[in-house]
Amino acid sequence: MESLFPGRIDMGLGRSVGFTEGVRRALGRDKQDADDFAEQLRQLLGWFTGEQTDHPQVHAHPAEGLRPAPFVLAMGSGATIAAEQGLPLVIGDLSDPDRMQRGIDTYRDGFRPSRWAEHPYVVISGTVAVAATTDQARSLLIPEAGSAAYSRTRGSFRLWRRRPRSKRGRWPARNGRTTKTRCAATSTARRRRWSRNWRRSWR
Known part of the structure; x- marks a missing residue:
C-alpha cells in the first residue's frame, strides 16, 4: 500500500495477539507472545530498513526501503517500548485520564530519537x-x-x-405487532411444542 500511496499509509502496531483463544490458535500465537513485542517490533521494522538479522539472506520487496509511518498502540508497557525504539505513540483511556497522562509522561521522558521520529509524537484515541x-x-x-x-x-x-424508543419511552413494535403480542405468541408456540412432545413420549 505504501508503494501505491507514498506518504499516506499509517502502520498501527500493538501487543494484542487476538481477542479469543480460537483467533490466537489460528494466528499460531499465545498470550505469552505479547511479552516478546519489543523484539517482534524491531524485526518487523527491520524488513523496511533492510537491517533485520534473523534472516540475513531474505529481503522483503517492495517493503525494503519504504517508510510507512509506524505507530505503537499502547496503554501500559507499550509506551515504554515506543519510547525506547523512537516511535510515535497512540494511547487512549479517557475513562482514566490520570493513567493515560502517566503513560504519556513515561513515553516523553524515555523517548530516544530514531530514523522513524526525531521527537516524541502522541496521538490520543477515544470514542x-x-x-x-x-x-x-x-x-x-x-x-x-x-x-x-x-x-x-x-x-x-x-x-x-x-432500536429507537418511542415518545412514551417504549420500544416500538415490529411488523405491526407489539412486544406483548410477540411474547404471548412465543409462549403459545412453546406450549404447543411441549404438548406435542409430551404426547409422543406416551405413544
Missing part, C-alpha cells in the same frame, strides 16, 4: 459520541459496547443496531 443530551450520547455508544463484548467472547464482529 466520542455527540448528542443533545448525555443520555442520548450514551445510547449511541451502546451498540459499539455490545459489539466489542461480542467480539471478545465470540471471536467475530457483529453489527449491533440501536
Whole structure:
C-alpha cells in the first residue's frame, strides 16, 4: 500500500495477539507472545530498513526501503517500548485520564530519537459520541459496547443496531405487532411444542 500511496499509509502496531483463544490458535500465537513485542517490533521494522538479522539472506520487496509511518498502540508497557525504539505513540483511556497522562509522561521522558521520529509524537484515541443530551450520547455508544463484548467472547464482529424508543419511552413494535403480542405468541408456540412432545413420549 505504501508503494501505491507514498506518504499516506499509517502502520498501527500493538501487543494484542487476538481477542479469543480460537483467533490466537489460528494466528499460531499465545498470550505469552505479547511479552516478546519489543523484539517482534524491531524485526518487523527491520524488513523496511533492510537491517533485520534473523534472516540475513531474505529481503522483503517492495517493503525494503519504504517508510510507512509506524505507530505503537499502547496503554501500559507499550509506551515504554515506543519510547525506547523512537516511535510515535497512540494511547487512549479517557475513562482514566490520570493513567493515560502517566503513560504519556513515561513515553516523553524515555523517548530516544530514531530514523522513524526525531521527537516524541502522541496521538490520543477515544470514542466520542455527540448528542443533545448525555443520555442520548450514551445510547449511541451502546451498540459499539455490545459489539466489542461480542467480539471478545465470540471471536467475530457483529453489527449491533440501536432500536429507537418511542415518545412514551417504549420500544416500538415490529411488523405491526407489539412486544406483548410477540411474547404471548412465543409462549403459545412453546406450549404447543411441549404438548406435542409430551404426547409422543406416551405413544
